């Protein structure tokens with residue numbers, strides 16, 4: 221690896237070639253997944269969306285968009301395009317089979333309350349196609365067709381996704397996942413979440429026809445009608461292209477019988493007798509489920525839409541409530557990502573609110589519609605008719621009924637509680653270890669060395685994302701000694717305390733051999749985490765250790781180092797545990813490989829391959845060690861003290877599993893050289909060569925002016 225590789229590494233960090241940690245993954249490009257994807261992308265998040273099929277599903281299913289959903293789609297910027305391929309249905313009717321209208325709901329009653337006082341009749345795939353057109357142009361969106369999610373695993377603040385058939389880049393990592401993969405959701409199943417509820421004895425038959433029913437039933441036939449009848453109940457509705465009728469089918473009939481041309485014609489003729497046969501353009505028969513997942517959140521996976529709940533289609537609420545889920549899920553995730561809301565709180569609140577909406581609003585209403593439409597008790601039917609006509613006369617009740625069926629009530633409950641409760645629990649401050657883990661998941665991390673507060677500030681000012689504290693530089697700066705095992709835990713902890721106080725970057729600490737045996741290593745983890753270490757590294761040299769680039773090193777037995785790694789993993793709160801092996805220069809590559817595998821097996825998060833390795837060796841090492849977050853489990857040293865130019869080019873090394881690289885001693889070398897030259901100049905010329913400008917620059921690094929200003933404000937009694 222050469223110095224000229226570094227810009228390439230920084231580019232890789234921002235745009236890694238594979239195994240990047242996505243912010244949010246979505247399974248399913250149905251209406252729910254697509255709404256979630258567009259909303260997240262518009263909020264600036266990185267989104268990856270998986271769809272099992274080779275394109276969008278064109279299945280004829282949902283065709284009614286309620287006003288509450290139209291309001292959300294307006295915010296997404298898709299409502300106009302949807303109107304262009306939709307029909308406004310301001311009226312819906314409850315009718316007797318005879319044709320008599322029991323009650324008529326005129327949604328213009330909601331004028332003033334919503335810009336959309338009507339149902340919009342449009343196929344659900346119109347919405348998914350419009351959204352796809354937008355997502356395709358967004359740089360922060362990755363769309364993957366032919367990519368069925370097979371299973372997911374919950375990680376610590378992330379999700380691992382496996383696709384059917386296995387892919388090169390698996391597991392795919394994301395901080396969050398929204399499962400929108402339909403009622404059979406493999407995501408839900410792989411998380412072991414129960415899908416509780418019932419399947420109706422009835423199946424439903426849906427038939428679409430080119431016939432214009434208004435010619436027979438009159439121009440006042442609404443675009444949506446619910447037909448009440450003990451046996452031949454059903455729904456008649458208009459989509460932009462066709463009329464669609466829905467009938468119940470008993471379990472006495474097979475699907476073949478139901479779908480036969482004679483049977484379908486007979487059903488249509490019973491609904492509306494006419495002299496000529498119906499031209500049927502689409503038919504489907506399906507089982508009807510009323511089910512809900514036992515929870516809508518598992519770790520950072522949220523279930524939405526049919527993956528979370530399904531209900532009978534009477535009232536047209538399945539997709540609409542799914543769109544509401546998608547909205548709420550994105551609100552929660554966005555609040556965690558951008559406003560410091562606690563992730564567990566957000567996921568729990570989402571689950572509670574949307575499960576309540578699905579069970580107590582949507583399913584309850586859909587079940588009531590089903591019971592009312594097929595009521596066979598004469599007295600009960602008469603009472604229902606009375607209630608409907610009473611509602612017709614009561615404007616207040618009618619408006620309330622319309623708010624409910626437009627799904628405003630359930631959506632407003634969700635949004636209201638999110639507004640009040642979502643921000644109530646803030647996430648605890650993020651530890652250095654969590655920050656470092658997250659960075660490792662996002663791409664290669666390149667750290668420069670620091671040995672005191674000023675050099676740490678300079679690492680941050682230069683734009684590095686992490687600080688590395690090498691034992692060698694601390695040994696030199698604190699004791700004036702070479703890297704031969706002079707410094708102990710006390711000196712290192714003090715240096716780290718000063719450094720972590722001076723920078724917000726994660727600080728990764730070279731903990732030498734652990735300063736003794738297993739017990740001392742445990743104490744080192746405790747002390748170094750106390751002073752803010754984000755990562756702690758131990759090596760397998762025999763104490764007193766010597767610089768990794770020197771000859772004559774000796775190693776402890778593998779078992780002793782394994783024990784140190786295990787105790788470090790057990791003791792740490794969140795720090796990343798790094799196991800360094802110096803075996804390449806002592807036992808050769810085979811020894812290094814065996815040790816690396818053993819240390820990874822013991823729980824090390826990263827394996828530090830000290831010494832010079834070829835690309836093939838790095839690849840073999842990567843394959844021998846457990847996959848950590850981000851899939852790059854190796855750390856290498858680019859130190860000027862060794863021959864790092866012999867390492868493979870950076871991009872290849874990265875693909876071979878290198879995720880953490882350090883330039884540990886550049887700072888101490890630069891400081892020594894600069895100080896030496898300046899002092900020579902002083903001695904020979906009487907002047908250092910530095911002046912006021914240099915001092916100004918230096919004090920700016922220390923934020924001197926900012927602090928003086930603050931002191932003045934405080935003295936003047938300002939906050």
Ligand SMILES: Cc1cc2nc3c(=O)[nH]c(=O)nc-3n(C[C@H](O)[C@H](O)[C@H](O)COP(=O)(O)OP(=O)(O)OC[C@H]3O[C@@H](n4cnc5c(N)ncnc54)[C@H](O)[C@@H]3O)c2cc1C
Pocket residue numbers: 247248249250251252253270271272273276277280281282283284285344367368369370400401402403405406407426506524525526527533535536537538539540541542
């Ligand atoms: C006849 C009928 C009429 C209906 N009418 C209405 C209505 O008018 N209004 C209404 O609100 N609701 C209605 N519904 C319900 C509505 O269709 C569903 O609630 C809605 O489709 C749910 O959307 P979804 O995105 O959650 O799931 P889906 O639409 O089922 O989409 C899931 C997507 O995930 C994909 N997928 C599946 N498995 C995987 C996997 N492993 N990995 C990746 N992708 C996967 C699928 O291919 C699909 O594209 C109706 C349903 C039926 C059957």
